Amino acid sequence: xxxxLRAAGCAEAQLSLRLASYVxxxxxxxxxxxxxxxxxxxxxxxxxxxTEGKQYRALFLVLDGILMRYRILRDGRRQIVNLVVxxxxxxxxxxxxxxxxxxIKALTDAEVATVPLPRVLALFETHPRLxxxxxxxxxxxxxxxxxxxxxxGRRTALExxxxxxxxxxxxxxxxxxxxxxxxxxxxxxxxxxxxxxLSLPYVNxxxxxxxxxxxxxxxxxxxxxxxxxxLSALADFERGYLTPLSIAEFIEGAR
Amino acid sequence: xxxxLRAAGCAEAQLSLRLASYVxxxxxxxxxxxxxxxxxxxxxxxxxxxTEGKQYRALFLVLDGILMRYRILRDGRRQIVNLVVxxxxxxxxxxxxxxxxxxIKALTDAEVATVPLPRVLALFETHPRLxxxxxxxxxxxxxxxxxxxxxxGRRTALExxxxxxxxxxxxxxxxxxxxxxxxxxxxxxxxxxxxxxLSLPYVNxxxxxxxxxxxxxxxxxxxxxxxxxxLSALADFERGYLTPLSIAEFIEGAR
DNA sequence: CGTCGCTTTGATCATGATCAAGGGATGTGG
DNA sequence: CCACATCCCTTGATCATGATCAAAGCGACG
Numbered sequence: 007x008x009x010x011l012r013a014a015g016c017a018e019a020q021l022s023l024r025l026a027s028y029v030x031x032x033x034x035x036x037x038x039x040x041x042x043x044x045x046x047x048x049x050x051x052x053x054x055x056x057t058e059g060k061q062y063r064a065l066f067l068v069l070d071g072i073l074m075r076y077r078i079l080r081d082g083r084r085q086i087v088n089l090v091v092x093x094x095x096x097x098x099x100x101x102x103x104x105x106x107x108x109x110i111k112a113l114t115d116a117e118v119a120t121v122p123l124p125r126v127l128a129l130f131e132t133h134p135r136l137x138x139x140x141x142x143x144x145x146x147x148x149x150x151x152x153x154x155x156x157x158x159g160r161r162t163a164l165e166x167x168x169x170x171x172x173x174x175x176x177x178x179x180x181x182x183x184x185x186x187x188x189x190x191x192x193x194x195x196x197x198x199x200x201x202x203x204l205s206l207p208y209v210n211x212x213x214x215x216x217x218x219x220x221x222x223x224x225x226x227x228x229x230x231x232x233x234x235x236x237l238s239a240l241a242d243f244e245r246g247y248l249t250p251l252s253i254a255e256f257i258e259g260a261r
Numbered sequence: 262x263x264x265x266l267r268a269a270g271c272a273e274a275q276l277s278l279r280l281a282s283y284v285x286x287x288x289x290x291x292x293x294x295x296x297x298x299x300x301x302x303x304x305x306x307x308x309x310x311x312t313e314g315k316q317y318r319a320l321f322l323v324l325d326g327i328l329m330r331y332r333i334l335r336d337g338r339r340q341i342v343n344l345v346v347x348x349x350x351x352x353x354x355x356x357x358x359x360x361x362x363x364x365i366k367a368l369t370d371a372e373v374a375t376v377p378l379p380r381v382l383a384l385f386e387t388h389p390r391l392x393x394x395x396x397x398x399x400x401x402x403x404x405x406x407x408x409x410x411x412x413x414g415r416r417t418a419l420e421x422x423x424x425x426x427x428x429x430x431x432x433x434x435x436x437x438x439x440x441x442x443x444x445x446x447x448x449x450x451x452x453x454x455x456x457x458x459l460s461l462p463y464v465n466x467x468x469x470x471x472x473x474x475x476x477x478x479x480x481x482x483x484x485x486x487x488x489x490x491x492l493s494a495l496a497d498f499e500r501g502y503l504t505p506l507s508i509a510e511f512i513e514g515a516r
Numbered sequence: 517c518g519t520c521g522c523t524t525t526g527a528t529c530a531t532g533a534t535c536a537a538g539g540g541a542t543g544t545g546g
Numbered sequence: 547c548c549a550c551a552t553c554c555c556t557t558g559a560t561c562a563t564g565a566t567c568a569a570a571g572c573g574a575c576g
Contacts, residue, residue: 077411080497085415087407099404102397102505107404134389141396142357144403149354149362151406152342156332159413159458160340163532194554203414205533210556212532242335250357418564449522460565465524467564 035136038129043067043119049112051192056097056110063123066096071116072191075108076200086201088150089113089174093181098144113192146250153247158203161241166202167212168241171222171229176245188230198224290391293384298322298374304367306447311352311365318378321351326371327446330363331455341456343405344368344429348436353399368447401505408502413458416496421457422467423496426477426484431500443485453479 031039046069049055055066058077073090087108090096096110101123129137150173157169174191178184199209217223221240222231231237286294301324304310310321313332328345342363345351351365356378384392405428412424429446433439454464472478476495477486486492 075407079411079415083415085411087410099400099407099505102401103404104501104504104506107407107502130390130393134393135385138385138389138392138396141393141400145354145396145399146357148399148403148406149358151403151410152330152354152362155342155406155410155413156334156340158410160334160338195556196554206555207534207557208532214556246359247362249359250354251359450524451522461523462525462566463564469524 031136031139035133035139038133038136042121042125043069045121046117046119049073049116049118051112051115054109054111055118056106056108058107058109059105061105062097062101065098065101065121065123065126066110066118067121068092068094068096069117069119071118072113073110073116074113074197074201075110077108084200085203086197088154089177089201091177091181091183094147095140095144098147113197149247149250163202163204163208163212164215165241166204167198167209167216168221168237169243170198170202171224171231172234172237172241172243172245173248174229175231175234176248180248187232187234188228190228192227193224193229286391286394290388290394293388293391297376297380298324300376301372301374304328304371304373306367306370309364309366310373311361311363313362313364314360316360317352317356320353320356320376320378320381321365321373322376323347323349323351324372324374326373327368328365328371329368329452329456330365332363339455340458341452343409344432344456346432346436346438349402350395350399353402368452404502404505418457418459418463418467419470420496421459422453422464422471423476423492424498425453425457426479426486427489427492427496427498427500428503429484430486430489431503435503442487442489443483445483447482448479448484 049071055073056062068090070092072092073096075087075090075096076084077087078084090110096118097106099107126137126140129140153173157166161169175184175187175189178189178191179186183189195209195213196206198204198213199206202209204212213224216237219236221233221237222229224230237243302321304326310328311317323345325347327347328351330342330345330351331339332342333339345365351373352361354362381392381395384395408428412421416424430439430442430444433444433446434441438444450464450468451461453459453468454461457464459467468479471492474491476488476492477484479485492498
């Protein structure tokens with residue numbers, strides 16, 4: 007659901023192009039985006055870059071690393087709303103509200119571009135077409151949230167974990183951070199549980215079950231999916247929701 | 262999370278103004294929106310206006326009535342993703358994808374404006390500022406989805422139902438369809454269960470519990486919240502996520 | 517009068533939570 | 547180099563929230 011990471015010329019140029027393919031940007035827009043995202047900031051693992059309730063005057067475009075959006079409830083329970091990967095904006099929709107709705111914590115060391123709000127706002131005036139594209143990409147994220155809701159609301163623990171790992175596979179593949187059936191990510195069982203509404207010990211059992219069935223192994227920060235089809239069948243996973251139409255296709259489709 | 266329902270002059274003018282207050286529209290934009298949403302369509306209760314998997318070439322702006330977005334899983338279980346009320350766009354994000362991701366069914370007789378995609382797309386070219394505002398309002402919806410996820414992922418049945426009824430109260434108040442503590446809506450217990458990941462019989466018990474505690478009664482299409490504060494405390498309900506900054510405030514905040 | 521949509525209630529079951537304890541790896545300060 | 551802490555995984559025993567199954571009641575409506 008992301009946008010190009012930066013203007014050409016940086017290490018992620020290839021990635022940038024891939025993303026640009028579904029929100030095509032003009033040269034002009036690309037350079038503006040590049041300029042806007044030129045202020046970067048290193049974030050250490052475990053560090054929060056957004057704290058629930060605080061006000062923010064910037065968006066954060068993730069250039070490298072993985073973060074998570076979460077909420078801590080009164081009684082200390084935590085729900086992870088989603089994972090944020092390179093190309094995603096963190097700080098949305100937080101900054102559209104009075105105080106941030108969730109906190110955002112780095113799961114790995116990360117690098118984010120800080121985009122001051124006034125810059126984004128200026129786009130509404132000076133480059134509304136680019137603003138529209140950026141907000142269009144935000145809209146697509148709603149689909150990821152909704153799918154997550156369906157998973158948590160109506161699926162068994164086994165299906166939830168399977169679906170979660172497959173979603174991650176697909177999202178990381180899109181940005182070149184996963185190969186056909188594996189990826190590296192420091193997922194503790196607690197994180198999986200908090201993302202899926204499951205308890206830590208039960209996640210442990212589910213993972214063992216999945217491993218015994220030869221479907222997937224999660225070990226030492228590496229997820230290896232041995233049987234993508236089997237796992238997809240178990241999870242009833244359809245990747246469609248992760249691949250919105252590009253604006254180009256969007257226009258085609260309407261003709 | 263909606264937009265003005267129509268240009269001035271129609272029955273919903275007051276409502277229209279209220280909504281416009283958080284996505285301020287110029288006179289020009291208002292009239293364009295009015296023209297674009299002038300093709301309306303009556304929908305009967307129980308009728309689907311969007312079917313999962315099908316392709317659509319239009320957005321539907323709800324003018325009157327309540328609908329729901331839902332998915333039926335393989336095994337027949339249903340998850341209701343959210344309720345759609347007047348001022349919301351149905352068909353988002355469905356139409357951003359190859360096939361609609363969810364179905365949308367009318368809970369009551371309803372009236373929707375059909376906005377052909379080419380019209381929306383044209384906005385990107387001719388009125389990108391308006392397009393940006395429309396997509397901005399879509400972005401805000403992600404917050405509603407996320408909150409719903411937190412509710413379903415980490416709250417007890419009692420809290421879920423309480424939260425759900427309060428969210429509805431607030432959303433309906435914003436569009437003038439609820440008074441201080443009550444509203445009409447044909448909510449069956451099955452619908453509540455499917456929205457919250459609960460079984461029908463259990464919803465029944467939870468509702469009775471809430472009624473016995475003098476918090477809320479749901480009867481004959483009418484929800485009466487007897488103790489808003491008590492219910493809010495039980496549900497840990499904060500309404501912030503339902504009131505995004507207006508673009509105006511958004512701009513103020515950034516200064 | 518019979519069907520349909522919805523609610524109510526009871527009995528039983530099971531998924532997954534909770535509580536508790538321990539183990540292994542890695543890292544850090546003394 | 548050891549002591550200790552931290553982080554994460556593993557496993558067992560028990561519990562409970564909420565699902566499932568079943569049946570009946572009750573209006574409304576044709």
